Amino acid sequence: MKNILKFALLAFIMLYDFTAFAQPGDDDGGGGVEDVDPQPAPINSKLILLLVVGLIFAYYSFKKNRKHV
Template sequence: MKNIFKFYILSVILLSDFTMFAQPGDDDGGGGLEGGDPAPAPINSKLILLLIVGLSFAFYKLKLNSKKV
């Protein structure tokens, strides 16, 4: 019973996320899917730095775990 209650609470929290952040729609019936979107931000300039930081963090965590065992 306790596990079912935990599952129910978790599913309510995860599924209520969709309704909490939903944007109100237009009542004109036109859809409004085209227009007004800003240009996407480029990520190419910092991709190498992100790769280096990610690899160094992974190496650090592996080294830390190998010392514990």
């Protein structure tokens, strides 16, 4: 019984997330309140920094989880 309750709660939370962030449909064919879409955010300005931080984190995790023989 506990497993079914946990599964139902997890399914509800995951499915609620989709509906909470969904964009509403437009019935009139217009763009909603604003007719212009905002410019997309650039993602390429910090990719090198993200790569360096990821490599440092990977090195730290491998070093931490390495078994000493």
